[in-house]
Amino acid sequence: xxxxQRWGFxxxxxxxxxxxFSPSQRLQANVIDRTIGGEAAPGTLVQLIxxxxxxxxxxxxxxxxxxxxxxxxxxxxxxxxxxxxxLYPEGRLTATPQEKEARFLTVVGQLPHRASALIVSAGANxxxxxxxxxxxEFTEFQGGIAYRHGVSESxxxxxxxVYQETPRVLGELFYQPNNLPLQASISALSNKDHDxxxxxxxxxxxxxxxxxxxxxxxxxxxxxxxxxxVRPNLSLVADADSRTDLVNAGIQFSVSSPDFFTLxxxxxxxxxxxRWNWDTRFQRFKLGTYGNPTASSSRLSYNLSNANPSRVNxxxxxxxxxxxxxxxxxDDHNYLATIGWRYRSPKQLTDGRYLWDVGLExxxxxxxxxxxxSASTGIVPGLALRARYQQISPTSNEDSFxxxxxxxxxxxxxxxxxxxxxxxxxxxxxxxxxxxxDENSNGDRDPGEKLYLDxxxxxxxxxxxxxxxxxxxxxxxxxxxxxxxxxxxxxxDPAGYPLDWKPVETAYAVKVVPGSYIPVQIPLIRSYSxxxxxxxxxxxxxxxxxVEAVPTGGGLRRLxxxxxxxxxxxxxxxxxxxxxxxxxxxxxxxxxxxxxxxxAFQELNIRPATP
Numbered sequence: 097x098x099x100x101q102r103w104g105f106x107x108x109x110x111x112x113x114x115x116x117f118s119p120s121q122r123l124q125a126n127v128i129d130r131t132i133g134g135e136a137a138p139g140t141l142v143q144l145i146x147x148x149x150x151x152x153x154x155x156x157x158x159x160x161x162x163x164x165x166x167x168x169x170x171x172x173x174x175x176x177x178x179x180x181x182x183l184y185p186e187g188r189l190t191a192t193p194q195e196k197e198a199r200f201l202t203v204v205g206q207l208p209h210r211a212s213a214l215i216v217s218a219g220a221n222x223x224x225x226x227x228x229x230x231x232x233e234f235t236e237f238q239g240g241i242a243y244r245h246g247v248s249e250s251x252x253x254x255x256x257x258v259y260q261e262t263p264r265v266l267g268e269l270f271y272q273p274n275n276l277p278l279q280a281s282i283s284a285l286s287n288k289d290h291d292x293x294x295x296x297x298x299x300x301x302x303x304x305x306x307x308x309x310x311x312x313x314x315x316x317x318x319x320x321x322x323x324x325x326v327r328p329n330l331s332l333v334a335d336a337d338s339r340t341d342l343v344n345a346g347i348q349f350s351v352s353s354p355d356f357f358t359l360x361x362x363x364x365x366x367x368x369x370x371r372w373n374w375d376t377r378f379q380r381f382k383l384g385t386y387g388n389p390t391a392s393s394s395r396l397s398y399n400l401s402n403a404n405p406s407r408v409n410x411x412x413x414x415x416x417x418x419x420x421x422x423x424x425x426x427d428d429h430n431y432l433a434t435i436g437w438r439y440r441s442p443k444q445l446t447d448g449r450y451l452w453d454v455g456l457e458x459x460x461x462x463x464x465x466x467x468x469x470s471a472s473t474g475i476v477p478g479l480a481l482r483a484r485y486q487q488i489s490p491t492s493n494e495d496s497f498x499x500x501x502x503x504x505x506x507x508x509x510x511x512x513x514x515x516x517x518x519x520x521x522x523x524x525x526x527x528x529x530x531x532x533x534d535e536n537s538n539g540d541r542d543p544g545e546k547l548y549l550d551x552x553x554x555x556x557x558x559x560x561x562x563x564x565x566x567x568x569x570x571x572x573x574x575x576x577x578x579x580x581x582x583x584x585x586x587x588x589d590p591a592g593y594p595l596d597w598k599p600v601e602t603a604y605a606v607k608v609v610p611g612s613y614i615p616v617q618i619p620l621i622r623s624y625s626x627x628x629x630x631x632x633x634x635x636x637x638x639x640x641x642x643v644e645a646v647p648t649g650g651g652l653r654r655l656x657x658x659x660x661x662x663x664x665x666x667x668x669x670x671x672x673x674x675x676x677x678x679x680x681x682x683x684x685x686x687x688x689x690x691x692x693x694x695x696a697f698q699e700l701n702i703r704p705a706t707p
Contacts, residue, residue: 097218104211104246131298132179132198133165133316138390139423139491141187144169144198145180157187157423159390161340163316187391187423190486190496207246207270215256216241242266254283262288277302323348333363342366355379382410393421397438412440412450419457423490432461432490434468444572449474463493479503525581525608527616529556529563530574533597534619537671541617547574548594548620555592558584574615579608586616596696598623598668624669624690628700630662630678637662638704645674648687678704 136142142164144154154166169179179198184191207213218239222232242256254268264286271280282297299311306325313319317339324332334345346363358376365371369389376383385394401413415438423430436457443451449472457468466487473481482500487493531548532541548555552575556563569576586604593599597620606616626645630638639660646653649672656664671690676683683702 099216101214102211103213104207131165131167131312132169132181133163133314134181134196135162135316136164136183137185138162139186140164141184141189143182143184143193145182157388157391157393159388161337163339186489186491188486188489188492188496190484190489190498192498207244207252209246209249212243212245214241214243240266242268244268258285260288264288264290277304333361335363340365342369344371346371377410380410387422389424391421391423393419395419412442414439417457419459421490428462430462430490432459432463432488434459436468449480451475459488461488461490463488463491466493466495525610526576526578526613527584527586527606527608528574528576528613529586529616529618531555531599531618531620533594534600534621537619537621539600539619541619548597549575550594551592553592555588557587557589560585560587576613581608581610583607588618593623594620596623597621621670622692622696623667624671624694625697626666626669626688626700627697628664628702630658630664631703633703641704642677642679643683643702644677644680645669645688646677648673648675676700676702678702 132144134142136158138158138160140158142156142158143152144166146153154169156164156166158164164181181196181198182193183196184193216239218237220234220238221236222234238258238260240256240258242254244252244254246252250271250273252268252270254266254270256266256268258264258266267284269280269282272278279300280298282295282299285294285296286292287294294315295313296315297311297313301309303309308323310321310323311319312321317337319338320336322332322334326332329349329351331348332345333348334343336343342365344363344365346361348359348361350359351357356376356378358374360372360374360376362370362372371388373386374384380399382397382399383395386392395417397410397415397417399410399413399415401415417434417436417438419432419434419436421432434457436455438455439452440450441452451474453470453472455468455470459466459468468484468486468488470482470484472483475481480500480502482502483498485495485497487495529552530541531552533546533548534541535545536542549570552568552570553562553564556568556575558566558577558579563575563577566577566579584606586606588599588602600619600621604616604618606614608614628643630641630643632638637658637660639658639662641658641662641664643656643658643664643666644653645666647670651670651672654666654669656666658664669690671692671694673687673689676686676688681704683704685702688700
């Protein structure tokens, strides 16, 4: 049981009218990135699971250091800050994993000036000593009480005590000055004998744009990290860890375009051990590979289903893949190469699982040959079904089979199956926001026109606040936002626009009434760009010229000014015919037309009109 008392804090209207409180409404940032880590035997496959649904959001293979760590894990949203860790010995997914609660290694949480909070938490283990003993025996009591106060806008301090076998003293400090590029979060907890102190810290310094220095510590080690962006696509990286006394240094490179993406990172330590990570995508192909001194894994896949791969998720539909994995945690060199087929249904459940996910592979390696098959489905409401059969792995040739049947119920807003929505709208209302790709630009969502739900937290702004402030829920048919009855302003932020698309309108006024969700359809039409080099009759570039594209049927004109090289860009153009003017006079040619077949980015050759 945990209770929190706050001072200097007013709940938002949606909470005040609906009653109760949400743990996500804290006196700190809405989204906080934390680090989760622990110890395990080298060669162990570690999966990070979010919530009770069993979604794998990250995984890694433990190297020779015996430490696993997941960085930049978000916390702070209601219901999303519960994580579990699964440890698979020798990397065998069909083995019964050891399950651990996620252990946060960094502390982040600053309060506003003069605000304060008191938290009291206590719990115990319950064991059944007799079969007919209903209450059982409560043992291993643990608890704590802590008080935190915002001394100033820059400084928050906390003090408390924790009981774990013996009473322990807790101290906290959070410092983020306005005039310095510094963020520091430090907590200290005495051990059970009071002869030592365990310190968790996270300190970040950014002396200038592009360079960040980070120091963190916990009961495992102290770590230092450097990231210096020397070019827009190139960064120098370095890190050190007191547990291994090794220093890693290397480079990170990234490049992106509509049809191509790649992110590569390569480092080496002072023991001449290499680590790498490379993810790339080109049209229907995806290549991913990573490796460390203990293990490596590579996969090349080709999507068979999507006709326009630059605009879809290559993970859905039918795909073929080739995999190669090594596992050298022991003295033997273990490896496995596989070729296989996978199908993932385009239909997904709200928690990110696919309605159907089926795979079949054949592998050969150091342990022999065999088949690997897996299947999962969420077709039964409120129930997850997963199965995996494995004849071969990098470390074993024994047949193994694992099946999981797990109920998926959401207790946050009442008990209901995962993919069925029952929301209490007694005195509240809400919005059902549906951005969609308006292929024919008619303003209506026609059959086959897809919803765009990739980045609602970047796209949607309500009453000048990001939509995440209102705890939205993204589902198959749109973004649900529960709100108090009132009139709201809905704006669209360009940071969330899909590539080569733009909204017809960028702002809406919507009225929320109690008892229902008001649908708001937001058509997104294709956005086109035109570029050219403006030259005179002799071929010399013309700088400082005003170039305009004026719709022949009326509408918003687009303007650009050429730079010293004569280059100009006309952006956010819609389909139609435009008159082209240079310094107010018709250009040569004087018109151009954009049709559905026109590429999103095109080049024109124009000159000013001959006098």
